[in-house]
Amino acid sequence: MTDQTPALRLEGIVKTFPGVRALDGVSFTVMPGEVHALMGENGAGKSTLMKVLGGIYDPDEGQIFIAEQPAVMTSPIEAKAKGVVFIHQELSLADELSVAENIFLGELPRKSLGRVDWGKLYADTDAILKTLNVGFNAKTRVGDLSIANQQMVEIARALTVDPRAVIFDEPTASLTDAEKVVLFEVISDLQSRGVGVIYISHRMEEIFKITDRISVLRDGQYRGTLNTAETNEEEVTQLMIGRKLDLSRNEATHEMGEVALEVRNLSCGDLFHDVSFTVRRGEVLGFYGLVGAGRTEIAETLFGLRDPSAGQILLDGEEVRITSPQDAIRRGISLVPEDRKGQGLILGMNCRDNMTLPQVDDMTAGPFVSDGAEVAIFDQYRDKLDIRTPGWRQLVGNLSGGNQQKIVIGKWLSMHPEVLIVDEPTRGIDVGSKSEIHNLIRDLASQGYAVIVISSEMPEVLHVSDRIVAMFSGRVMREFTAEEVTEDSLIQAISGLTGSGAQVA
Amino acid sequence: MNSETRGNLIKQGAIWAFIVVELLFFSIAGEYLSVSDKAFMDFDNMLLLLKQSAPIGIIALGMTIIMINGNIDLSVGATFALSAIVLLDSMTWPFMAGLGDWAIPLAWGLALLTGVVLGAINGLIVWKTGVDAFIVTLGSMLGYRGLVFMYNGEQPTSHLNWTLVDFAEAQFLGLHTATWFLLVAALLLWLLMTKTIHGRNAYAIGNNREAAVNAGIRVGPHFLWNFMLIGFLASLSAVVFYSESGSVNPNDGMLYELWAITAVVLGGTKLTGGYGSIVSTLGGVIAIQLLRKGLGHIGADTETVNLVIGLILIAVLFLDRQLNRKGKEELKI
Structure with missing residues (x-):
């Protein structure tokens, strides 16, 4: 050559x-x-x-x-x-x-x-x-x-x-x-x-x-x-x-709480079938699978964007019907969507307005939006999540991917949710900021949130999850605990090569 | 001040700078070319200009909100005409005659209600069917205009009420009634868009509808409210104008939707939604009216005026595009 x-x-x-x-x-x-x-x-x-x-x-x-x-x-x-x-x-x-x-x-x-x-x-x-x-x-x-x-x-x-x-x-x-x-x-x-x-x-x-x-x-x-x-x-x-990246396996460092969300035999048309799982407070449940395995669609169903065709959703043990995103938000379910710029942020709006968007209804002084209350919320979560921006007036479109993602996460944390669903938490985010987002997710679990993480990146799923649900073609193939999971078994499960009893249609 | 806010100020200031240029140009050109010997920047002339801006101006304010929200409304001209007919015709109804001057607020109320109902029809169709607002209001533009002709055929509908005419021609603190309506409407809508939840959500929906849905904002009701609002404003515009003129032709208000859109776009509001301002639209309205009056002042006829306004609109948008282009990345076509 x-x-x-x-x-x-x-x-x-x-x-x-x-x-x-x-x-x-x-x-x-x-x-x-x-x-x-x-x-x-x-x-x-x-x-x-x-x-x-x-x-x-x-x-x-x-x-x-x-x-x-x-x-x-x-x-x-x-x-x-x-x-x-x-x-x-x-x-x-x-x-x-x-x-x-x-x-x-x-x-x-x-x-x-x-x-x-x-x-x-x-x-x-x-x-x-x-x-x-x-x-x-x-x-x-x-x-x-x-x-x-x-x-x-x-x-x-x-x-x-x-x-x-x-x-x-x-x-x-x-x-x-x-x-x-x-x-x-x-x-x-x-x-x-x-x-x-x-x-x-x-x-x-x-x-x-x-x-x-x-x-x-x-x-x-x-x-x-x-x-x-x-x-x-x-x-x-x-x-x-320029340095070593920590992608070691997650080790549970805190107590798990009660089951916050339980899904029983949930189906939605051809998108996913017979899906069951639970998430506890303080736990990160990972969903791993190929694009098109039905993971995002499950998240959308839990967030009220799709109607399930069969099955039950239980919050704190009580069956609920989630009819719309407003409904989901009211019940304490939040979704950080896959496509941050397309689905998660109003790029032409500033950082503060993006963060307070879902709760601005409750932040009024007379007929008008209360500036002070909004800035207070923004400042609180900027500090908490270490969002780096010159100020709240900055258009969110001008921030880096990692900081944008933190704005979306902060938006939901400020609503004090019970269940936080994060779809592809680090897509399009550079390697350095990735570990920050990972640490943040672990941190949220230890504060008692029930967190669902959907990811197509195996190291990420392995790194952040306490348990992992492997999906293939709309079905749950297998559920792993962090201790038992291996890369090989995970790959087999999401390729439809194996399954704990579940048959591939 | 950071560069972001400075950039915004420049953008929002541009239309006012343009107005200043127009004023200077027509004042100087008027010295040489004017057919009358009055100065262009005569105070009464300027007051009249504001009054004449009001009918399209009030509609353009509503169009700004509709466009920020990511929609468009082509039916406002027809709504304007139909409301005018309801206003004038209702005052001739037998039972109204017995009410004396109380017929006036009732007639106003009926006219305004007409606008709100027509707007609500648009809004409901856009919300419930998901069909693009351009198509929906293109249809209702034809439909509402059809209603106008069904009412009285090709005949004008007339009714002069002198109390009403006196009110419409009145001047308070120097400004005409119509001007007051324009300015008060602008102030209220500015507050609505910059200070309230509804305004905030309207921007959010126009900028990224999907993200707004994901933030739990109910998009449909906001659409409905905004269409009702622009319907109300179209009929308010009719009420202000026809209280004075007292006669409406079935073709009145035609192309008003396009003049309103022209003013809104000249003011810098984006057709794609999510960006724009009420105050700049007010600038756009005044700029167009200045052009019309100014070109008339230096002796141009109506055809020339339209040609020049068209050219200026394209030139302004081209300039805006050049200034806002992000590097060479944009596709060359």
Whole structure:
């Protein structure tokens, strides 16, 4: 590999924004036929670097080389023409158009008078699809495809040019295990054609499975490149955050109280079936499973956003019907939703108003909202949760992910709930703030809250939970205590390979 | 002052700066081009301008709230006309004649009730069906206008009550009755939007409806209240205007919804909801009226006036977009 020409080389890239040095002399090299992981915390500069590479940002200093030829990227179109193609995490496809039209979008083959050459379009598309070994054809409507197949369309789009480098940005975020296998095959196929692959992901197991080398960014600076075969997760993490991360197993440090919430044989249409569990005060109950296993839907049902089709919900031993979020909140159930920005926060509002949103009804002086009472609540929970913001007037959209999450959590704590449900507590939050949120969750349990944590990250579930419910395809497969759980048994349970009596439909 | 609040002040101040520029421009241009020899910035002229701003202004205040809430109401022009008919026609009803001047508050009440009911119909449909407010009120715009024509065909509905005319033409502390209605409505709605729970929740819903639901806010009732409010304001606008004029044509109030939206948008309220201010809308209303009067003052005809207002609206929004764009990240189209 050493005497080859690099497919792509970045040399001393610097990019500054007002007040921030987002990239500080980053250099890195991708060889043809190599899968090169790019890792770093959120805010480390990965996406800025990719935007420089894709022609969305102009670098202040530094140079991009493609096959050792200096290249200036001024737009994504130009980047693609030069053989640098991106497969983004968020797919950008036109649902109503066919696979072929999507693949050649903007470059449809033409006949005279501006007519589309449909014959050539479909033939070219089928030729590309054949190399990808997919189960759909050129005329399929993209909206009818699964997410994984839509991603294949994106990849097919990349192959319309002869790419030198393909950048995958968190490609497995919404894929099932089987779909991942297909994706990895495609990547190894690209590799064998001599394409350089940049693979951006937070998922260590994937990184160690498919990449050859790992480059790490921290605070906009290049921190080194490791050979995947010669390193381990611990070393990479340390490089990413500059210190060791505590992800040891949780040990119960306090007494558990009474059962706060009990769910019996709860079902909701096709989303989940026959789910039963209990949560005690002072306990963290973890829900682990793949995306689509029905975990979020259970949380939404408990919060009154969905009506269950069968089963019972008991609060403090009494059966309740939860008809709406207001109802849930009144009964002491709170939900910190999965999509913090989309479902949890009013981004255009300030920190204080976001925090007091559910209880502002009770904070009036005459006909008007009482400013003083609101500020008092905000100050109390800012101190309690250590929320770092210049002041309550700051728009919540300007805070970091970790501080935003604390605002959402503070919003509910100020309502003094009985049961706190936290869906994906650290999604999109950088590694450093993650442990803060984890400690906070443990802390809340020790103060006597009953906490349910839903997570797709195994280390997180193992770290914070007293007990873990493993779900697969809408069913509870098994319940583990923190003492008995092992990574293997957990993976088996959520893949539907095992179950304590429960049969997979 | 931190940069956030300073940025907000600049945004909210922009419309007033624009008004100052208009005043200067028309005063100077008027010196050379004016067809009359009165100065543009004549005090009486300015008072009249405020009075003339009132009908669309009062509606625009309601439209601001509807738009902050994340909706739109296209039916206000028709509501305006129908309320006007109820106002004038009810005073001719036989039993009303026996009430003497007490017929006036009753007629007002009936007209205002009409607006509230029409608004409530919009609000209930938006709430209960979940159909987009644009579509719902597009439908009710046609429907309510149909009711206007059913009432009296193509004929105007007229009734002059001199007590009413005297009231409408009165001036208190120099300001006309209509101006007082505009300013008091603006003050009350400003308090509603900035100081009350309803206002806070309206912003929250407009900014992120899903997060508002997740915070336990009942979105539907807020929608309903706001549609009733704008219905009330559309009929209030009719009450103020027709108390003086005493005659309503079935086509009256047409395009008022678009003029109101123009004023609201010029004032900086976002079409997508969650951001905007009552005070800035007042600025938007005055700016448009100034343009109309000012262009008339320097001799432009109505067609030219509309063309210029259209161009300025687009130019202002383009400028706003340029100033608020976040780097190069936005898609180029």
